[in-house]
Amino acid sequence: MKKGCVVCYVAAIILVTTLLQTCSVTAFFADAVPQPFVSPGHGFPGFNSMRHRNILRDEVTARLKELGNVSDSKDVLQRTFLSPAALAAGRLLAVWMKDAGLRTWEDELGNVHGRSDGANATAPALLLGSHMDTVIDAGRYDGALGIVTAIAAVKVLKVEGKLHQFPRPIEIIAFSDEEGIRFQTTFLGSSAVAGTFQPKHLKNVDARGISIGAALRAASHLGTTESVSSLKYNPASVWGYVELHIEQGPVLEAHGLPLGVVEAIAGQTRLTVRVHGSQGHAGTVPMSMRKDPMIAAAQSIVSIENICTHPEKGVGGSRGATAMSTAVNHAGAIVCTVGEIHSWPGASNVIPGEVMFTIDVRSKDDSDRETNVVRIEGGIHKICRKRGVRCSIERKHEANAIACAPGLNDRLHAAAQAAMKELPPFRNNVSALDDGGFTAPTLVSGAGHDAMAMASLTQVGMLFLRCTGGVSHSPAEHVQDDDIWAGSLALLHFMEGVLGDLSR
Numbered sequence: 111m112k113k114g115c116v117v118c119y120v121a122a123i124i125l126v127t128t129l130l131q132t133c134s135v136t137a138f139f140a141d142a143v144p145q146p147f148v149s150p151g152h153g154f155p156g157f158n159s160m161r162h163r164n165i166l167r168d169e170v171t172a173r174l175k176e177l178g179n180v181s182d183s184k185d186v187l188q189r190t191f192l193s194p195a196a197l198a199a200g201r202l203l204a205v206w207m208k209d210a211g212l213r214t215w216e217d218e219l220g221n222v223h224g225r226s227d228g229a230n231a232t233a234p235a236l237l238l239g240s241h242m243d244t245v246i247d248a249g250r251y252d253g254a255l256g257i258v259t260a261i262a263a264v265k266v267l268k269v270e271g272k273l274h275q276f277p278r279p280i281e282i283i284a285f286s287d288e289e290g291i292r293f294q295t296t297f298l299g300s301s302a303v304a305g306t307f308q309p310k311h312l313k314n315v316d317a318r319g320i321s322i323g324a325a326l327r328a329a330s331h332l333g334t335t336e337s338v339s340s341l342k343y344n345p346a347s348v349w350g351y352v353e354l355h356i357e358q359g360p361v362l363e364a365h366g367l368p369l370g371v372v373e374a375i376a377g378q379t380r381l382t383v384r385v386h387g388s389q390g391h392a393g394t395v396p397m398s399m400r401k402d403p404m405i406a407a408a409q410s411i412v413s414i415e416n417i418c419t420h421p422e423k424g425v426g427g428s429r430g431a432t433a434m435s436t437a438v439n440h441a442g443a444i445v446c447t448v449g450e451i452h453s454w455p456g457a458s459n460v461i462p463g464e465v466m467f468t469i470d471v472r473s474k475d476d477s478d479r480e481t482n483v484v485r486i487e488g489g490i491h492k493i494c495r496k497r498g499v500r501c502s503i504e505r506k507h508e509a510n511a512i513a514c515a516p517g518l519n520d521r522l523h524a525a526a527q528a529a530m531k532e533l534p535p536f537r538n539n540v541s542a543l544d545d546g547g548f549t550a551p552t553l554v555s556g557a558g559h560d561a562m563a564m565a566s567l568t569q570v571g572m573l574f575l576r577c578t579g580g581v582s583h584s585p586a587e588h589v590q591d592d593d594i595w596a597g598s599l600a601l602l603h604f605m606e607g608v609l610g611d612l613s614r
């Protein structure tokens with residue numbers, strides 16, 4: 111790379127940026143930017159790093175701030191399904207989708223769509239998206255990041271004049287409900303598009319007694335079984351679904367890299383355990399004569415930690431995500447949490463009569479999960495027998511793991527790698543980069559995402575973005591501006607890869 115080129119390039123960028131600020135220069139912009147960019151290697155930080163920084167980084171971060179202000183509460187960020195702020199967020203996203211060259215509509219479940227037909231309106235579409243609802247006292251990245259970065263990447267295709275050459279339709283979907291805060295049912299938006307929405311859920315009510323159907327009607331939708339069922343996409347009309355999301359965990363930060371590729375979304379089992387003992391006076395019943403369910407529960411909880419720290423490999427035919435993972439370190443293959451515990455009657459001077467606690471077990475391998483859930487159940491029953499208390503264990507929820515599509519994973523790996531090469535390496539793990547590594551870590555998502563629902567419609571792929579301290583579902587949630595850039599750039603590279611299919 112000659113120094114002169116760098117100077118020309120910087121001059122061109124300054125010119126373009128100035129023009130962009132004063133008028134709409136879409137066509138000019140497309141011509142003025144030299145492309146494709148050849149990776150200059152590590153010696154030239156700053157060269158390729160200029161690529162559409164205004165759209166892919168600065169505009170995205172500004173939009174995330176703006177969206178983070180759209181809240182139902184003036185003190186904290188909160189947007190629940192069909193709330194006034196959620197509807198306002200949808201309108202804002204539609205404006206940004208239009209700005210990226212997409213035609214937009216809101217569907218019968220409040221999802222906001224933006225679509226471009228590309229070069230072939232009838233080819234199976236590439237879907238991109240994430241959710242626009244939030245938890246209560248949320249951060250501004252969870253969900254919103256995946257929508258806003260996708261819009262930015264599509265906008266770059268538009269300004270470069272590539273959107274109409276895209277070999278298939280591109281559609282961005284801002285899903286109306288993923289967190290399930292208002293109606294205690296997750297993935298309302300994406301399950302409707304995927305065709306797995308259960309019409310009986312229309313009768314679910316929120317804390318004020320308003321049903322999903324009534325909430326939809328209040329937002330000018332029909333709110334009927336038919337109107338919701340009609341949202342199901344025909345699988346033949348869809349090519350795949352790709353979602354970028356913050357990691358919500360600490361692994362990427364520990365690797366020192368901004369991007370990771372998700373190979374699977376963990377399956378989950380939720381159990382409720384009830385331990386019945388004999389209730390009594392804390393002062394009068396001798397220790398040797400007690401049947402205390404609290405101690406049995408405590409011992410059980412410690413046994414769960416033990417089992418999940420040293421899990422056994424699942425036996426038998428592997429379902430779901432197992433087939434593709436070979437080089438897994440088996441420790442860490444499963445995570446187990448006891449997050450809720452109640453005792454009856456719950457008084458400091460009473461030996462409890464009953465203790466209830468929950469167990470949440472997750473793994474990307476369904477047979478590992480089943481094997482260790484059975485070990486957990488066996489262990490609890492054994493402890494209860496020994497202590498002379500009665501235990502019942504109920505499986506409340508079971509969801510299989512979702513494997514991300516290997517074909518999409520390969521494309522996302524290449525895209526993440528290309529994005530990381532283009533950006534200045536100052537915040538990234540220099541030793542990993544100097545190895546010529548650049549390889550984005552492969553991760554398992556322990557959290558559910560819209561991609562999980564979309565997997566019953568089409569192949570799915572996911573990118574994770576590093577977030578500070580792994581913190582999420584909190585106003586302290588944070589993603590560095592340059593990491594956001596890496597994320598939207600990776601989505602752009604991914605789409606350019608698909609664009610390249612045309613010429614193959």
Ligand SMILES: *[C@@H]1O[C@H](CO)[C@@H](O)[C@H](O)[C@H]1NC(C)=O
Nearest residue numbers: 172173174175176177178179
């Ligand atoms: C968000 O709201 C705060 C407080 O009202 C305001 O100061 C800030 O300018 C707003 N930011 C954006 C990007 O709208």
Ligand SMILES: *[C@@H]1O[C@H](CO)[C@@H](O)[C@H](O)[C@H]1NC(C)=O
Nearest residue numbers: 229230231232233234277278
């Ligand atoms: C458009 O896509 C459809 C469906 O994949 C295909 O049958 C058709 O040949 C394509 N048309 C063109 C012009 O490539």
Ligand SMILES: *[C@@H]1O[C@H](CO)[C@@H](O)[C@H](O)[C@H]1NC(C)=O
Nearest residue numbers: 364365366367539541542547
């Ligand atoms: C950086 O990457 C190297 C090589 O992949 C790895 O061994 C090391 O743990 C990483 N260190 C940090 C701080 O990220």
Ligand SMILES: [Zn+2]
Nearest residue numbers: 252253288355
């Ligand atoms: Zn999320």
